[in-house]
Amino acid sequence: MSTTLHGKDAVLAEMSQHPALAALMAEMSEALVDARWDRDELTLTVAPEQIVAVGQRMKQAGYVFLEDLTAVDWYPAMVPRFQVSYHLLSHARKERIRLRVLLPHDNPKVTTITGVWPAANYYEREVFDLFGISFEGHPNMRRILMPDEWVGHPLRKDYPVEGYR
Amino acid sequence: MSQWTETPILEVPVAEGAKDQTMVLNMGPQHPSTHGVLRLVLEIDGEIVVRLYPEIGYLHTGIEKTCEAKFYHQVVPLTDRIDYLSPMHNNLCYCLAVEKLLELPIPEKAQWMRVLLSELTRLNSHLVWLGTHAMDIGALTVFLYTFREREEILRLFEYVAGQRMMTSYIRIGGLSMEPPIDFFERVQAFIRTFPEKIDEYSNLLTGNPIFMNRLQNVGHLSAEDAIALGVTGPPLRASGVDFDLRRDMPYSGYEKFQFQVPVSQRCDVWGRYEVRLQEMRESTKIIQQALDGMPEGEIKAEAPKIVLPDREKMKTQMESLIHHFKIVTEGFTVPSGEVYQGIESSRGQMGYYVVSDGTAKPYRVHMRNPSFASLQALETMCRGRLLADVVAVIGSIDVVLGEIDR
Numbered sequence: 001m002s003t004t005l006h007g008k009d010a011v012l013a014e015m016s017q018h019p020a021l022a023a024l025m026a027e028m029s030e031a032l033v034d035a036r037w038d039r040d041e042l043t044l045t046v047a048p049e050q051i052v053a054v055g056q057r058m059k060q061a062g063y064v065f066l067e068d069l070t071a072v073d074w075y076p077a078m079v080p081r082f083q084v085s086y087h088l089l090s091h092a093r094k095e096r097i098r099l100r101v102l103l104p105h106d107n108p109k110v111t112t113i114t115g116v117w118p119a120a121n122y123y124e125r126e127v128f129d130l131f132g133i134s135f136e137g138h139p140n141m142r143r144i145l146m147p148d149e150w151v152g153h154p155l156r157k158d159y160p161v162e163g164y165r
Numbered sequence: 166m167s168q169w170t171e172t173p174i175l176e177v178p179v180a181e182g183a184k185d186q187t188m189v190l191n192m193g194p195q196h197p198s199t200h201g202v203l204r205l206v207l208e209i210d211g212e213i214v215v216r217l218y219p220e221i222g223y224l225h226t227g228i229e230k231t232c233e234a235k236f237y238h239q240v241v242p243l244t245d246r247i248d249y250l251s252p253m254h255n256n257l258c259y260c261l262a263v264e265k266l267l268e269l270p271i272p273e274k275a276q277w278m279r280v281l282l283s284e285l286t287r288l289n290s291h292l293v294w295l296g297t298h299a300m301d302i303g304a305l306t307v308f309l310y311t312f313r314e315r316e317e318i319l320r321l322f323e324y325v326a327g328q329r330m331m332t333s334y335i336r337i338g339g340l341s342m343e344p345p346i347d348f349f350e351r352v353q354a355f356i357r358t359f360p361e362k363i364d365e366y367s368n369l370l371t372g373n374p375i376f377m378n379r380l381q382n383v384g385h386l387s388a389e390d391a392i393a394l395g396v397t398g399p400p401l402r403a404s405g406v407d408f409d410l411r412r413d414m415p416y417s418g419y420e421k422f423q424f425q426v427p428v429s430q431r432c433d434v435w436g437r438y439e440v441r442l443q444e445m446r447e448s449t450k451i452i453q454q455a456l457d458g459m460p461e462g463e464i465k466a467e468a469p470k471i472v473l474p475d476r477e478k479m480k481t482q483m484e485s486l487i488h489h490f491k492i493v494t495e496g497f498t499v500p501s502g503e504v505y506q507g508i509e510s511s512r513g514q515m516g517y518y519v520v521s522d523g524t525a526k527p528y529r530v531h532m533r534n535p536s537f538a539s540l541q542a543l544e545t546m547c548r549g550r551l552l553a554d555v556v557a558v559i560g561s562i563d564v565v566l567g568e569i570d571r
């Protein structure tokens with residue numbers, strides 16, 4: 001069983017030397033909302049309006065590769081409803097971190113990180129298509145998998161798995 | 166279903182001042198060299214590609230949504246269908262992710278078998294890539310040769326799993342069943358002759374002047390662009406970035422194997438060809454090591470509430486019958502949490518992001534598929550080059566559309 005650390009204070013007390021955490025705390029400690037160390041994976045919850053700045057900071061800290069970007073819909077169990085997860089990989093340190101932002105039910109939107117990682121382009125379009133989360137400043141905010149005229153966002157939890165609408 | 170309206174074909178604005186000279190050309194989704202249902206909207210100036218815009222989604226089947234309605238073990242067959250050329254990689258990645266959530270240790274024999282099958286899958290996928298890539302360029306013969314060997318690999322899969330393509334052999338907690346007694350001998354017989362076969366392909370292609378001219382200095386992708394655009398796997402290593410998850414972030418016991426990670430500094434389609442060809446030789450070595458050192462023991466983890474019992478036990482022991490019944494009808498619960506598991510698939514870094522809310526069904530399964538990200542780099546590689554090079558570049562990133570659209 002690996003150790004589990006829940007909450008910002010617990011993680012900061014145990015692993016303040018971690019380069020991602022150290023980089024974040026040195027310059028923009030106010031951006032960090034929550035943190036978790038679970039199953040050997042570090043999750044940092046950051047303030048949505050700070051995501052671009054945090055992304056840039058992480059890129060400088062060595063997490064140069066955006067491996068994955070996706071969302072989770074916590075409806076109806078949790079408020080705020082949406083979670084956008086960013087998985088960053090450091091080629092040099094050979095490890096990943098996960099950034100996440102939490103977004104509200106009404107008009108969920110967050111600034112695009114395509115300026116930091118162009119790779120986010122398709123992923124953000126996918127999240128927009130399937131979850132209805134819009135990314136402000138994205139160069140081409142269109143549906144990518146579903147037809148353009150489709151109504152609704154299939155991966156939301158209030159969208160049925162089967163049957164006709 | 167919403168009301169059907171005509172999809173606007175080209176909302177992509179044409180480059181400023183170029184309206185009079187350029188032409189917009191639609192390629193696909195049924196074009197034979199787009200490897201499936203990839204549709205490209207090309208803006209061309211004569212034969213030079215000015216802009217390129219991939220349209221995807223023709224194969225979207227909502228696998229991620231379907232996963233949320235299934236028990237954890239029922240997701241395994243769905244993962245096969247994402248990528249028909251490397252089903253075992255998808256099985257493996259999903260199972261590793263769930264095992265990480267469960268914190269379930271896997272017996273050594275199962276791990277070694279997983280490595281062996283994973284490398285056979287890589288050979289299978291690379292053989293199809295080599296055949297179709299060469300066919301796109303115009304060398305039709307290679308296709309017949311590679312499919313001869315691929316057939317043998319598919320027979321091995323059928324022998325071990327009962328299925329040629331959609332194997333579902335790797336399960337949560339181990340493997341679905343013991344490999345047949347002479348399975349290892351058959352793999353050994355295949356591996357013994359396989360390096361010669363690679364030489365044979367190489368003889369047909371590597372010195373071929375037409376093939377060389379079509380591939381060399383085509384589809385340039387710098388290391389910076391590759392990293393920025395999310396390109397992984399052979400295209401990334403052909404751009405000079407020495408990174409392979411098998412060696413750098415080992416999973417499933419890969420740290421016990423000795424192999425080289427081929428890297429090329431050429432940054433072009435030829436470099437990707439060389440890297441993949443070399444990767445096939447390295448895979449052969451890994452399979453040989455797996456055969457030589459295959460440990461004895463169980464192929465399923467000691468977890469009766471998670472792993473289905475053997476049929477024999479299920480029929481003779483009451484407790485096993487109860488476990489079997491429970492798993493099949495109710496599934497098993499997985500502690501809440503979120504994990505991301507990455508593996509090196511044939512096409513690059515594959516990742517499964519599994520979120521659990523503590524019930525028997527996954528709350529969210531997301532697949533990070535290498536082709537999806539690599540497709541973004543297509544425009545960078547094709548812009549300013551000839552239209553005919555687009556076909557070579559598509560072949561070089563080895564797209565599988567099932568993986569892109571899911």
